[in-house]
Amino acid sequence: MPSPEPSSAAAALRERLAELDDLGAAGRLLAWDQQVMMPPRGAAARGEVMATVERLAHARATDPALGALLDELAADAAQPDAGVVRVARRDHLRAVRIPEALVGEIALAAAAGQEAWLAAREARDFAVFAPALERNVALRRELAACFPELAHPYDALLDVYEPDLTTARVREVFGALREGLVGLIAAIAERPQPPELRGPFDVGAQREIALLLARGLGFEDDGWRLDEAVHPFALAIAPGDARVTARFDAASLSGLFAVLHEMGHGLYEHQVDPALARTTAGTGTSLGIHESQSRLWENLVGRSEPFWSHHYPRLQAAFPAALRDVDLAGFHRAINVVRPSPIRVHADEATYSLHIVLRFELEVALLEGTLAAADVPAAWTDGMRELLGIEVTDPLDGPLQDIHWAAGELGYFPTYAIGGIVASQLWEAIRGDLPELDAALARGDYEPLRAWLAERVHRPGRTLTPAEVLRGATGQDLDPGPLLAHLHAKYGALYGL
Numbered sequence: 001m002p003s004p005e006p007s008s009a010a011a012a013l014r015e016r017l018a019e020l021d022d023l024g025a026a027g028r029l030l031a032w033d034q035q036v037m038m039p040p041r042g043a044a045a046r047g048e049v050m051a052t053v054e055r056l057a058h059a060r061a062t063d064p065a066l067g068a069l070l071d072e073l074a075a076d077a078a079q080p081d082a083g084v085v086r087v088a089r090r091d092h093l094r095a096v097r098i099p100e101a102l103v104g105e106i107a108l109a110a111a112a113g114q115e116a117w118l119a120a121r122e123a124r125d126f127a128v129f130a131p132a133l134e135r136n137v138a139l140r141r142e143l144a145a146c147f148p149e150l151a152h153p154y155d156a157l158l159d160v161y162e163p164d165l166t167t168a169r170v171r172e173v174f175g176a177l178r179e180g181l182v183g184l185i186a187a188i189a190e191r192p193q194p195p196e197l198r199g200p201f202d203v204g205a206q207r208e209i210a211l212l213l214a215r216g217l218g219f220e221d222d223g224w225r226l227d228e229a230v231h232p233f234a235l236a237i238a239p240g241d242a243r244v245t246a247r248f249d250a251a252s253l254s255g256l257f258a259v260l261h262e263m264g265h266g267l268y269e270h271q272v273d274p275a276l277a278r279t280t281a282g283t284g285t286s287l288g289i290h291e292s293q294s295r296l297w298e299n300l301v302g303r304s305e306p307f308w309s310h311h312y313p314r315l316q317a318a319f320p321a322a323l324r325d326v327d328l329a330g331f332h333r334a335i336n337v338v339r340p341s342p343i344r345v346h347a348d349e350a351t352y353s354l355h356i357v358l359r360f361e362l363e364v365a366l367l368e369g370t371l372a373a374a375d376v377p378a379a380w381t382d383g384m385r386e387l388l389g390i391e392v393t394d395p396l397d398g399p400l401q402d403i404h405w406a407a408g409e410l411g412y413f414p415t416y417a418i419g420g421i422v423a424s425q426l427w428e429a430i431r432g433d434l435p436e437l438d439a440a441l442a443r444g445d446y447e448p449l450r451a452w453l454a455e456r457v458h459r460p461g462r463t464l465t466p467a468e469v470l471r472g473a474t475g476q477d478l479d480p481g482p483l484l485a486h487l488h489a490k491y492g493a494l495y496g497l
Helices: 008-036 040-061 064-074 082-095 100-123 130-145 153-161 167-189 203-217 254-270 287-301 305-318 328-334 349-368 373-388 414-433 437-442 447-458 466-474 481-495
Strands: 224-228 234-238 241-246
Touching (some): 008 040, 008 082, 008 100, 008 241, 040 100, 064 082, 130 153, 130 349, 153 414, 167 349, 167 373, 167 414, 167 481, 203 224, 203 241, 203 254, 203 305, 234 254, 241 254, 287 414, 287 466, 305 328, 305 437, 349 373, 349 414, 349 481, 414 447, 414 481, 447 466
Antiparallel strands (some): 234 241
16 A cells, blocks of 8 residues: 655654754764865864854754644654654754754854864863863853753763763663773783784775775765774765765774774664655664664674684785784784773773773763863873773873864763673674674675664664664663673683683
């Protein structure tokens, strides 16, 4: 039977959501250009343009006529766009609580903060960035004050990125991670370490290999781009326009894993149901679920021996001087080493979550006012010493390494560790459903895995909540147990623990 014609209210809602989605796409394109192509002198003007786009989107999101449409449609539980209506109504009810002027100020501060961050990195001086961070924190306090009913001000920031997650729950989960990881990392530190891979690894050759890997995962030359950025990221501008960035370094192969990571994000957006295009539900349901996709492809697939049994001969051929005497087992061992690093994006699976624990604790302290922006470097140094046993002496290896605070994205960091947890929960389910997965990876066939993820995670977009996606795919709620079990098993075998 043909699908029923949408009601006039449903058609009117789709028209309004298409405008909102178009404004979001314009904002994403401006943000991509700012980090990839824009000359530095364009920063001030770009901030004004992005603030205007944000204000226009906010005005449309808070329009009482939109609220009336959503109320009318929400009363009809049987209408076919129920998931879209739920998401749009949630967004509307949140947006009407936030003054339009604050939205514009946040956008301006984010643009200025990113330029201050770049200047501070150039000067290797956190003090250059501290005023911008203080401004971003102050604006986030104003935003949190719009939701006084929440148990903690930080809950309002988490809700932007991970709906329904609370500060109390993050503290509980991160406490379990800390308890389960600090001892494992200490035990590994007492074991012999494998030799490091020695470059140089030509950057141009790395990019060619990265594109080869990306095309295997689903990168298509007429619908994707691979560019370079100081801080790697991925953005889906619109259907058929996915942007992936990386940072290649001749001293390591980290750029390859950055591309696998960002491809995970891109595939999520690429496989959302096309029927959700130009609605505000046609994207990932949360950043934690999003991050689960990138960490799954980067670590659970991309650091596995079956994956490299297919690709390693090509890698050896590209870098014969560096890899000629390194066999597959040695390479697999080297890319899974546990070696505490001050840099989050270079961290191994075992230490990564502790980087996030530190950032979460600092963010909460900044928002509560118990930590001043100027004191972040000292608190950072103390935290890295306590959690990972390493000293940080260069601000580029400390609080200037990430762009998130520059962009005002407080509340974002916890989703990275949530993503690692969810990835391991999904991997357990995938292993149960796809017993021949290793054989498929060994022949470079990723279609069974892509199809599983599309059906269980990607297609619903935001029409399911993060908890609904996780329960539907795994039958579980958020649980750090599978991640801790995976890490203890993996590194127990590799290090003979």
